[in-house]
Amino acid sequence: MKIAGIGLRKAATIESLRSALTKVDSTGVSAIATPIDKADFSAIQTLAHELGLNIIGVESGDLIAQTTATQSERVQNLRGTGSVAEAAALAGAGKNARLLIPRVVSDDRMATCAIAEGNEN
Numbered sequence: 349m350k351i352a353g354i355g356l357r358k359a360a361t362i363e364s365l366r367s368a369l370t371k372v373d374s375t376g377v378s379a380i381a382t383p384i385d386k387a388d389f390s391a392i393q394t395l396a397h398e399l400g401l402n403i404i405g406v407e408s409g410d411l412i413a414q415t416t417a418t419q420s421e422r423v424q425n426l427r428g429t430g431s432v433a434e435a436a437a438l439a440g441a442g443k444n445a446r447l448l449i450p451r452v453v454s455d456d457r458m459a460t461c462a463i464a465e466g467n468e469n
Contacts, residue, residue, distance in 0.1 A: 350374075350448070351404065353437025353462045354382045354392060355423070360458040365395045367454035368433075368461035377463065379404050381440025383411060383432060391459075404440040411435040417450045433460035441466030 352374055354365060380396050384405035396403045412428040416438075419430035429435040431451045438445045445466030453460050 349379075349441060349467065350377045350463055350465050351437050351440040351445075352377045352380050352401075353433040353435065353440060353464060354380055354386075354395075355432030355436065355451070355460040356382070356386060356389065356391065357458045358389075360389070360391050360454075361456075362391045362394045364454045364456050364458035365391050365461075367456065368452055368459040369395070371452040371454075372449045372461050372463050374461075374463065377401065379440060381406050381436040383408065383427070383436060404436075406436045406439045410439040414438040417447055431460065431462065433462040434464070437462045437464035438466075440464070443467075 379402045381404040387405035414435035416430040416434040433451045441464040445464045449463040451462045
């Protein structure tokens with residue numbers, strides 16, 4: 349199972365999310381994972397609806413528990429992880445998940461996306 353992890357700022361738009369998603373190979377993605385406090389944001393909801401995907405809301409502790417390839421000092425200070433997109437993708441893909449595509453940033457720098465693969469949710 350492939351999961352698209354999405355990180356986003358409050359001001360991110362659907363265009364921000366589309367920009368980040370188009371920079372990765374999202375073929376075969378089965379769900380979108382994002383921090384639980386962002387799962388109800390309009391842009392995430394719209395993207396999931398457009399793609400026919402479920403949203404996995406990831407708890408803060410599950411984000412922090414992931415080892416990410418990317419290390420943003422700003423994100424580490426805010427969220428306790430080096431990359432929200434990578435951590436969300438890994439957590440959403442389940443135990444023994446592996447990162448397929450590290451974090452990419454949208455053109456407007458308001459959203460990030462990463463892809464992980466795992467055997468369970």
